[in-house]
Amino acid sequence: MQSSLLHYSILIIEDNLGDFVLIEDYLHEFLPSSEIYQAPTFSKAKEMLASKDIIYDVILLDLSLPDHSGKKLIEEAIEASGNNTPIIILTGYSSLDFAIESLTIGVADYLLKDELTPIALRKSVLYTIERHKILLNLKESEQRYADLFHFSPQPMWVFDVETLAFLNVNEAAIRHYGYSYDEFLSMTIKDIRPPEDIPLLQAVLTRNKTTHRSFFQAEFRHQKKNGEIIIVDLKSTFIIYRGRAAKLILAHDITANKKYLEEIEHQNQKLREIAWVQSHVVRAPLARLLGLTQFLNEEDLSPQEYKQYLKELHNSASELDIIVKDIVKKTHELKLTK
Known part of the structure; x- marks a missing residue:
């Protein structure tokens, strides 16, 4: 979609009227239908953000305001936005170290006013807004996964395919097997098998690694913390979990x-x-x-x-x-x- 057809609500926190007008003109060049709002002070910006009358798509923040400045301003601006609106810094302060620190704190981009052009602002604003949408979608997807995982009535866990260590377990697994969350995370999947079944587990893992199967289902014997042996119908699928190759497991106790x-x-x-x-x-x-x-x-x-x-x-x-x-x-x- 052409940027001229996009409609955004943009908050500029800037006390210098000349700088505000220049930024507003640049924005109107490629976002003519968008609404531009100004807050000359941080207190005014907090008031506008708290009202919830307008949902801002992006915030352009000057680092030197009459009532606030510097790192503290960035931190409080992020807090005032509810950490839900991306912030682009627009400043005359050209320290590279501070720019890196600002990005570490959580701002989306860091632009120098002296080097600002319509093209540079256009790229920054559009990329920031679209990247934020992608991150929100990813966050929602991860939340849905987390809800399905933790609220599942059946035991579920994630384990590292290389070390076999538990990376995450849900509440149902904790209740059913008798181990605490911290105990699970200090264990491997070998620890919930009867000792005599470890060779079978190793053979299955080796076979699955050789055949590169992403989905697997079979029945196994497991051992609870109290020593009780149960039979489970186990389903597993390959996932990337926090950057690590892992397996997501769903275990259904079929002993009865x-x-x-x-x-x-x-x-x-x-x-x-x-x-x-x-x-x-x-x-x-x-x-x-x-x-x-x-x-x-x-x-x-x-x-x-x-x-x-x-x-x-x-x-x-x-x-x-x-x-x-x-x-x-x-x-x-x-x-x-x-």
Whole structure:
């Protein structure tokens, strides 16, 4: 977009009317639709900034005012702006050391009045405003990341891919694992693994580094501060964190789910045993019962033989009763808990 079409609100803190008019003329050359405001003293500037009636896009600050000057003026101007409005210094004071110090304090640019031209002012103002917008967007993006990170109900952390040291952890991780924030930052990701699982961790890290995978998901065993072993579904992705290559981790404790599935599998095994009993063990006494009753109906037996067959019927029925009771007992033992 052409600068002549841009509309900004610019505050010039300058007590010298001649300098103000010159700066105003320069600004109007490339920002004709912008609004220019003057504060001849710092107290007036504070009043204008505090009113919030106008949101200024940039402040042009002279370092020698009737009621304030120098480094203290810069610091208080930054404070008065809420540290939200970029400040460009316009001064006749040509000390390089002071210029560097001013930039360190937090000003966006440092321009000498004797060397000021419309082009130099144009570049400084436009670059400063656009750079400030980018920084604000970046800050908002970082804040959104921080909110998602710290307010996540699931444990999350960031670790250095080279040293494996924890760089940041959220509140959920602190609560779930039992370590304090400072304790986490003094540890590496090895410290939350059972000792016997360290070789597996090293193998996974080496494989991921070799394949250059940015996203990874797997199940691992972790160890809490109290020694409890848990199983976690771990998801990781590569990020740059404060200038360092790092991994962002989301850990979901699936120990209870795993236990529940194991119980279901155990119960399924019991059901299979019951089914086998029904299809095999029950069949033997039942087959004898059927055979004996058929034999009694069809054969002409003596009283002694009849008595003997009745005894066999009773024994087979008793055996079947014991088997049925055992099936009922095993069935009652199948209780799912979660």
